[in-house]
Amino acid sequence: MQIFCEGLVVEMQERALAADGSRPRITEADVQKVTASQGIQHQIKDRLRLTINLEDRYRVLTLILALRSLRDGCARGYTPQELLEEARAVWPEGFPPQDGVNEVRIDLVEMEGLGLVIQLQGGRAFAMRSPNVVNMLGTYEELDAELQTTEFSQPYDYNPRVARRSLGVDREQIARTSPLTDDQWHEALSAGTAVVAASPAMGSDLIDRAARLHIGASRKVLAYRASDDLVKAITEHTRLRTPHMLIVDLRGESLARVQETVERLTAYTGAIGQERPVADTDGAEVPRRRALVVTDPLPSSALAGRGAAVVRPKRWNATSVRAWPESPFLSAEERRNLVEATGGWPGHVERVMSAVRGGRTRDAALTSVRLDGPESAATHLRRAGLDRDLTDRLCQWAEVFTAEEHRNGLATATPQDLSIVLETGIDEAEELLGQLEHLGVLDERPGGVTVDPVTFRALKTLQEAGEGGLG
Known part of the structure; x- marks a missing residue:
């Protein structure tokens, strides 16, 4: 309802005032136009998915209910016992023997509170809230494939090696987190x-x-x-x-x-x-x-033998980001998309998370942190600690690969590779990789190492613009 009303407000704000200065009236045609808007439908669908993905038990039960509703024409409800039996067949680890009908009933009541399901027959059965909700989730074939192929997981337990404390919201309304994990602190x-x-x-x-x-x-x-x-x-x-x-x-x-x-x-x-x-x-x-x-x-x-501990912040990755409280990126694919768009750089991840919580779709939030030209590319490289010399040499290496090759894990480097591309010795190439490791821009791949996705795109942007250095 909130998304629909916001869309209706935007639609009416674009209307001119009447000749007598009065505001235009909202008609049934206006309501139908906003309801049929693909942008509004996409936002509602995305919000629905975020709700379902709060926990994989919710997701499994929702998919089972939606599939049964499509088979039965949304004509009946289903008992917790029926749903438990099918859920246990799909995901035994998530619905273990010690969890009985009462635990599933609790899940379903919580899902009712989230607006996903309704109770029927005095609470003896449950059904999807409406056929519209079922249709927004996808077709029968899509939902069946999702249920059969998804790797569901239990809620992520606290792990000090990846957990980071919240630092609150800054002036830009971005929710910031600690640069170091609890274990590092x-x-x-x-x-x-x-x-x-x-x-x-x-x-x-x-x-x-x-x-x-x-x-x-x-x-x-x-x-x-x-x-x-x-x-x-x-x-x-x-x-x-x-x-x-x-x-x-x-x-x-x-x-x-x-x-x-x-x-x-x-x-x-x-x-x-x-x-x-x-x-x-x-x-x-x-x-x-x-x-x-x-x-x-x-x-x-540089500090060897001086008696001090040296600690370095790390970028988020597809595994560690599971520790983000109430993250909207729950599936493995969604987390990989997040890291591909942000490189795992803390500031980018924080902006995306805050944008989604502020009402933007995940796709729109991911797009918002993309580099938009040589200036933003150079800014990222400077903030990551790459000086002009490092940037020039890495642009030479990046020129060898395409963006698709990097996404597919083929844009890797070894000291031998770098020495050939940069026409330098092995020792110099190893020193370069050491510098990049200290800066935290390297990711390991089967064939060697590579720079993170954002840094690679920044290098390609400068290289293609003919600006190898930072200017």
């Missing part, structure tokens, strides 16, 4: 000194905010930038007896400055894994200190 906050090496595209601007969320009220947070006198700050805080965390932003600083600061902070906080408080000169115990350093992407070897 545990690693970072358990160390004396930790370094988060991240590009803007990986959410480096959100590290401070996410760190404060995870730290909570357990420690006092003290934030510093490269321009601040860190030596003076450390001296002042040496005798600070309350638990505290220093967050130091060194983005844009030289590697030498990062190394020097990390060494100083490691000496201040103690080595990784130190569990005992430091004894003060009067014998009192000084609470444990912690430091978190935010830097641009850098190789782990």
Whole structure:
């Protein structure tokens, strides 16, 4: 109803006012026109699918009910026992022996609340809400194929290795998430000194905010930038007896400055894994200190032997995105389409998720994050941390492949391949792949590695426009 009314408002807003200044009346023809609109029907169908896909048990039961309704001409309802028997035959893992008729009845009552089904015979039977709902789902052949071939899955359990906390909604009404997973935050906050090496595209601007969320009220947070006198700050805080965390932003600083600061902070906080408080000169115990350093992407070897943990944000993939709360992309194919469109880059994924929750269709939301020319392509590459030299060399490699070859997993690279394409040595090619790995733009494929879909499209856009570099 909401989608229909919004469409009707748009239709009437396009009408001119009458000669006397009055607003045009809504006629039956207007209602029929909006109802018949393919755009409106597509939105309603998409919203219906989102509702059904909230949980695969709902989806299986809906498909069974829809198929039976098409066979029987929507002439009768079906008992929970009938539906359970067929659902168990289709998906035994989802309807195990310990789940009986009562559990299926609960599912059906919940589906009634979602507007999918209705109760008949005093609750003894259930049917699809209307023939229109059945028709919107698809034809008998399409629904039968979906029921027989889909790999249904249980609800995704919490997994700290992929779960990320919500950071709330920003000014653009985009729901942001932590750049690091819960497991990565545990690693970072358990160390004396930790370094988060991240590009803007990986959410480096959100590290401070996410760190404060995870730290909570357990420690006092003290934030510093490269321009601040860190030596003076450390001296002042040496005798600070309350638990505290220093967050130091060194983005844009030289590697030498990062190394020097990390060494100083490691000496201040103690080595990784130190569990005992430091004894003060009067014998009192000084609470444990912690430091978190935010830097641009850098190789782990750059901080080897300096006693700091190095943590890197990761892009979402088709598996990890299952951990997104109430994600509208539930099937494996839908999640693959999401990653193909966004590359798994956090900002793109967040925009798509927020757009769908705001009422846009999934297709429209995915289209909205597509690169629209050389300028947006160059912006993505800069935010991902690729400088002009890296971009020039990768454009040479991308020229060898088509977009279709990349989608099919054929646009891969090995050090040997790169050395031939770039006319350089194996060592230089391996160094290039190492840089790309630190930036987080590489995906593994059977034949080697490749760059993520968005980065590949950005390279092709610049290469085809004759702009190999960032200008």
